[in-house]
Amino acid sequence: MLEQKIKHTDREARQIALADGRRLKLDRPLVMGVINVTPDSFSDGGKATPKQWAESARTMENEGADIVDIGGESTRPGAKPVSANEEMQRVIPVIEEIRKSSTLPISIDTYKSETAKAALDAGADIINDISASRLSPDMAKLAAEKKAPLVLMHMLGTPRQMQENPHYDDCVAEIGQFFEERINYCLDQGIDRSRLVLDPGIGFGKRLSDNIEILAGLRAFGLLGLPLLVGASRKSFINMLHPTDLPANQRIGGSVAAAVVACANGADILRVHDVRQTVGALKVIRAVGEVS
Ligand code: 8Y7
Secondary structure, three states: OOOOOOOOOOOOEEEEEOOOOOOOEEOEEEEEEEEOOOOOOOOOOOOOOOHHHHHHHHHHHHOOEEEEEEEEOOOOOOOOOOHHHHHHHHHHHHHHHHHHHHOOOOOOOOOOOOHHHHHHHHHEEEEEEOOOOOOOOOHHHHHHOOOOEEEEOOOOOOOOOOOOOOOOOHHHHHHHHHHHHHHHHHHHHOOOOOHEEEEEEOOOOOOOOHHHHHHHHHHHOOOOOOOOEOOOOOHEEEEEEEOOOOHHHHHHHHHHHHHHHHOEEEEEEEEEEOOHHHHHHHHHHHHHHHOO
């Protein structure tokens, strides 16, 4: 399916170049901890302060997170969009607060270039765009100008309608074609290849069978020669395989298994909520991998 145009380089040699000259080495799978700065997502239900969000980031860093992903708009299926202003009011103070005491790489989860720009100016390092610069065509140019790595995630349509009857003839092949088109767009906009990351977008306009095919077929995306990010943590497909009445934050077993299988199939970065448990699992795989 995907042509082997670009040689798949060794894990050892692979890295992502940040704007400040630092490099994220991909010689082991990296863990990206999720921080959703939305009014309904703090544990006690109340409105958390930037200090409290920064404290969550600090905890994740201590638990072994390599990156934290800060988002201010829920992109769950059917979720309501928020304005760039509202989104910035949520995330910018949190990024500033984290930056006061930590150099931990921060990614900004947004598809709005205005928010991404403000976040980079406040100290964020990476743009995580669930629309791969489709919803803000100028996102790629911003990433090029700021020399910020850009995550290109695949989503069928928009967050609002993506789960309305998604269909693929060959899910992995179609996502691969999407990546090729988006990579070319980004290169045309001046982004360096060393700053692109691919993500098949588990749950974003996918049926259960599509999510499974993606996790099983992940190696195919590696042929494009770019780092791969996978976010399966707490997603609804896990509950479809093992239905329970428990809330999403109790889907830890399935989430960790998905992270492990993604890693075994070549994922470089795992976007997860349960950092401590995932880091523990990855250490076991790595230790075994080193002797086998
Ligand atoms: C992903 C993501 C979400 C993902 C990347 C959720 C923002 C939905 N999922 N970004 N964002 N990849 N790159 O359930 O899979 O966490 S939000």
